[in-house]
Amino acid sequence: MREWLGLVARLVTGGVWIWAGALKLGDSYQSVQAVRAYELLPESLVEPVGYLLPVLEVVVGFALVVGVLTRGAAVLSALLFVVFIIGIASAWARGLQIDCGCFGGGGYDPGAEAAYPWEIARDAALLLASLFLVRWPRTRLSLDSVLFRPTAA
Amino acid sequence: MSKKSAQSNRERAAAALREQQRQEARRRNLMVGGVVGVLVVAVVAGFLWMRANDSSGDIAAPAAGSEFGLTIGPEGAPREVIVYEDFHCVHCADLESRTRDDLTAAAEAGDVRVEYRPIAFLTQYSVRAANAFKVVLDESGPDIAKTYHDLLFENYDEASGSEDGLDDDTLVSLAGEAGADEDAVRDGIEQVTSQGWVDDATKAAEDAGVQGTPSVLLDGEPVSGSSEDIANSLAKAVG
The missing domain is CATH 1.20.5 (Single alpha-helices involved in coiled-coils or other helix-helix interfaces)
Incomplete structure (x- = not known):
């Protein structure tokens, strides 16, 4: 039962990552602007992080969906969610009105204030799913179970 | 065994x-x-x-003196600065407050020619404010339009609260404060009569490769970074 739950957690979390990352892959500039809008990183880091995040999201999502290195991918996934929750909470606390840039977009958004609680709730739920996989990485229909099957008893 | x-x-x-x-x-x-x-x-x-x-480094913008801008400083000044800005953009307002005094002084001293190009990338207010700017520019000339431009950014905090920004009455009274005849500009502001100009200016900026505001060019080269970095680069160049 737990291994099936793990499969669901993998597919949902990984699917969200792939979707979120893929929407940003086509627009490097916007991804950089979305990072810059948080006003948290020094300018020298804004561009590298803006380029890196969408790629990392897609790769982590891919690893989770196919179930390869599940525990490692889940650890990265959980770390990313912690970072995003901190980012959104800090934007909210500083009164910034920005689109979280979670699924593309980013930058100024006059309706941002109303969206922050939902974004944090969504990320927290996905963080829990990731932590579930860190604790119980053995899941159904995973590439791990094929790659790392013991060759002999 | x-x-x-x-x-x-x-x-x-x-x-x-x-x-x-x-x-x-x-x-x-x-x-x-x-x-x-x-x-x-x-x-x-x-x-x-x-x-x-990342194509943000490629902006092929026309030189100062375009039909979509307001220019200060003499033609033939040693440096040229072009600022694409949106009246509803927080970093544009920030950049304005950081650079205005330096750029104005340098333009008056003949050290730089600056062209401000208002465009509308963000909200309906971006369009209405850029329209109001154009109406004042046409009715009252560049000096008053520059003051109006400055006032619009000084009132950014009030405009930032909602998608609607400042209401028409405030746009008109700020025009009056800048020195325009309120009766002459009211119709143009309320009816958004220069929307075509705003659309064309925005389209021209997009065609030139502008992807966001503020976008600043110094002698034709895009200046990258946060509004603070841009302000520092400009201060160094024209200071």
Whole structure:
């Protein structure tokens, strides 16, 4: 039962990552602007992080969906969610009105204030799913179970 | 079978098992290393691809003196600055407050020619404010329009609260404060009569490669970074 739950957690979390990352892959500039809008990183880091995040999201999502290195991918996934929750909470606390840039977009958004609680709730739920996989990485229909099957008893 | 050889059989079996476990662990480590390697290569390749596709450095903007801007400073000044800005953009307002005094002084001293190009990338207020700016420019001339432009950004905080920004009455009264005849500009502001100009200006900026505001060019080269970085670069160039 737990291994099936793990499969669901993998597919949902990984699917969200792939979707979120893929929407940003086509627009490097916007991804950089979305990072810059948080006003948290020094300018020298804004561009590298803006380029890196969408790629990392897609790769982590891919690893989770196919179930390869599940525990490692889940650890990265959980770390990313912690970072995003901190980012959104800090934007909210500083009164910034920005689109979280979670699924593309980013930058100024006059309706941002109303969206922050939902974004944090969504990320927290996905963080829990990731932590579930860190604790119980053995899941159904995973590439791990094929790659790392013991060759002999 | 002697006791001794039974014992050596057990030892051999144990050794074989240990050997098998060692090979198992080796295979496992190689596999993990291989998969990690593939994923790292994918991340690095993706990163480089994202960097190569960042087109923000390519802006082929027309030089100062275009039909979509307001110019201060003399023609033939040694430096040229072009500022694409949106009246509903927080970093534009920030950039304005950081650079206005420097740029105005340098323009008056003849050291720089600055063209402000208002465009509408963000909200309906971006359009209405840029329209109001154009109406004042047409009715009252560049000096009053520059003051109006400054006032619009000084009132950014009030405009930032909602998508609607400042209401028409406030746009008109600020025009009056800038020195325009309120009755002459009211209709144009309320009816958004220069929306076509705003659309064309925005389209021209997009065609030139502008992807966001503020976008600043110094002698034709895009200046990158946060509004603070841009302000520092400009201060260094014209100071």
